[in-house]
Amino acid sequence: MQNEFNDNVRVQDDLYNYVNGKWISKAKIPSDQSSTGGFIDLRNNVEKIMLKDLKKFIKKPSKDELLNRAVMLFNKILDENDRIKGKDYLIKKANYLDNINSASDFSQATFYLYNNNYPLPFNMGVSEDMGDATKFSLCLMGPSTILPDTTMYNSPNAKALLEVYKNMVLTILNKLEIADGEDLVNKTLAFDKLISKIVKSSEEWADYIKCYNPYPLDKVCELVDFDFKSLLISRYGIAPKNIIIYDPKFLDNYKSLMNNNYNLYKAWAKVKLILGNVGYLSEEYRNLAGTFNRTINGTKKMVSLDKYAYRLINNYYDEVLGVYYGKKYFGEEAKADVINIVKNLIISYKELLHKNNWLSKETIEKACLKLDKMEIKIGYPDKINDRYYALVFSENKSLVEIINDLDKILNEYSDNRLYNNVDRTIWVMSGNTVNACYNPSFNDITFPAAILQAPFYSKEQSIEANYGGIGCVIGHEISHAFDNNGAQMDELGNIKNWWTDEDYKNFQTKTNLMIEQFDGLELEGAKVNGKLSVSENIADNGGVTSSIISLKRVKSDCNFKPFFLNYAKIWCTKARPEYTKLLLTIDVHGPAYYRANMQVRNFSEFYQAFDIKESDTMYLAPEKRLIIW
Ligand SMILES: [Zn+2]
Structure with missing residues (x-):
């Protein structure tokens, strides 16, 4: 993305625009997109790679039967004359x-x-x-x-x-x-x-x-x-x-x-x-x-049309495409490296909990149990889930009939689970997805192969940059186990109060402070809703905290400049004003600008790295800084 920093702003006044401003001023939002940058660019790249491969498979079918079914649907969507039938x-x-x-x-x-x-x-x-x-x-x-x-x-x-x-x-x-x-x-x-x-x-x-x-x-x-x-x-x-x-x-x-x-x-x-x-x-x-x-x-x-076709087949064959993508474009070496980062983050979280000064020993033990039981899913699953084998359709039917048939199969599959036991090995995100998630019912975290690339993660970038990128994202997902919702669920994914009354009251006080910190921040003439975005802001806060101490442990002489510069870089986004306003109304994630610029002000490492003084815009008085975990 950007090669140079924006000299028109000081990092001490606006980290986000210092890192991303130059790129943002030049970037053009493609006419078929509501925003561009960061996550979206990576998504586009994955899409481009996959489209190229899918088109190849139309001419020369793959040996994988499931993948061929996805390709068959892809081809059907491309055939406009057939669709009108x-x-x-x-x-x-x-x-x-x-x-x-x-x-x-x-x-x-x-x-x-x-x-x-x-x-x-x-x-x-x-x-x-x-x-x-x-x-x-x-x-x-x-x-x-x-x-x-x-x-x-x-x-x-x-x-x-x-x-x-x-x-x-x-x-x-x-x-x-x-x-x-x-x-x-x-x-x-x-x-x-x-x-x-x-x-x-x-x-x-x-x-x-x-x-x-x-x-x-x-x-x-x-x-x-x-x-x-x-x-x-x-x-x-x-x-x-x-x-x-x-x-x-x-x-x-x-x-x-x-x-x-x-x-x-x-x-x-x-x-x-x-x-x-x-x-x-x-x-x-x-x-x-x-x-x-x-x-x-x-x-x-x-x-x-081809992007539309790719996105539509993902509604049905996402895991098939994700396993294909993961096997072909994500190496075992990177997987092992990322597993180490995750393990390091979990150790850091335990360290944070043990050093915590507002929780009782009892609650700390329960929180650690939740971390011990947390499942880690990285890259893509070893085995494709059974439901994808059931997604068979007749090629002679029109596209609208095929989609209706496939929806029916999926709904029946989902409904037939009612009296079965939950299968915890399933993945809720496929390998070709540029995202990550925590599933509260499974107490598991998923990092698909597609997000494990620069600027989030690369073997070519410094260890500090990796911790400022994927380290913070991994810490973010782990933190969802302890956000305002996750805190109310136990290590097995059940709603259960595992807190002492006083500890929970303290947690709620901190949650309210997080709501206050973000509520009303302005962007594009609209305002951030502190309550709507509180779970994600708690997760960002815990993500940065745990990634900072992880980095300190793996590299005692680490430099926090590249850490925070890359943290700001992963949020680089240019969005249409209509889209920004829409997200402020419906999205639990706060806007990228504040996820970078508001969040970093809570950390002393940020002040030290850039020598931030009281007169700088990024300065926040120590009593207003907030670290939850
Ligand atoms: Zn999140």
Whole structure:
């Protein structure tokens, strides 16, 4: 990326722009992207490599049967003349909804609708039980809204955005020659408005412990207006005794949402179904169906057909592609090196806990147990999960039918797990993903092969730079085990209070200080939401803390300049203003600028490395600095 630092700013006044400013001033955001830099550039590179290989496999098939299936789907998406053949199928599928006029119609049709992936006035699925992570449970929540967050309905531009949505839908319905377009879209917006008043905002979703509300089945049945029990028996054989309700407010209001509103529901479901599928019919339809999202995130044009095809096959064959990528482009030597860094970070975390001055011995021991039990997943899995073998489709069908078939297989696979034990060997992120994660239900951390490259990690860069990059990212993921959500789950991934009352109170005080530190920071005329981003800010804070002491241990004469310079570099991003504002509303991650510039001010090593004085902009009074772990 950038070769030189920005001489127009002093590092002591703005670390982020000192490191990234020069690059940012020259960088152009490609018209099909909402941002560029850092993570996104790496993603583009992985995509480029994979596209080249996939195109090669079209001409000369691989020996890997699963990979060939992914290539077959890739090729099918590229064939535009073939895609339009699915038009009749989609219209027929949508028209089925015309039969739903009442709660009793809906009761009779629910199983069919659910089984065939129609939009329902609720979302339901099987997921790990947060109270007992060895088993699965059935979860229920409200549908998503048209605007990406409920708070956006009160914003000054809500009306204009919904107008863009309306025009987009009208154009598509007209082109498909579906009658009563105006009426359908007005009803869709009316139903969406009702939904927006009873579902959670992004800030509420960020507190995921509050999603765990087990309700007895009978109670759920009382709160809905259709035969829920029969739906469950048809689908699962036996209806589960308890359902986990993610948003109780939605369920409490379910009956009033549906009361005399089936005419609104069926219009909404029809429009949602068409919008979700019409892009499979042709590039023209894909372009039209992307209008609303492009307006929201500021992107100028849709991604090219081959990139779209790659991203779509990743929805189904991600692990197949990830294992291929990992085996070919990620070496065993790098894997061993990164495992050492992870182990070092875990040792550091224990050291931090033992030196901690605000926790009791009892809580420290429990926290260390959580670290001992943490599973590490690096690169890509040894074995591809069974579900990928089930993803078989008929090449003779149109793309829209194939996608619907594949979705059906995936949903059935997911639902069939309800009465099985949880398989903890599965990976939640594939090897070709430029990201990393902590899974609270498994108490495991995953670092896919694709993120293990520069600037995050490279054998060519200094050990300090690696600890400022991948070291902080690894520390970040480990810290999620002890963020405001993770702290409420035990070493097995169950919601359980393992704290003494006083320790937990101290932790909450520190959590509130972290909320205060970020809340209201300004960017592009909008403000950071401290509550929405608190879990990620705690994780960043713990990530930098643990990476600093790890580096000190592996290199006693280390230099913190390259550490912090690379830490700022990994966050290098240039985003469209619309996108920045959108993320500030819906993303649990704070903006890159503050993840670098606000976070580093908490660390004395940063002040020493760059000789930061009270008169410098990056200076934060010692009493305001915050280190949680
Ligand atoms: Zn995170």
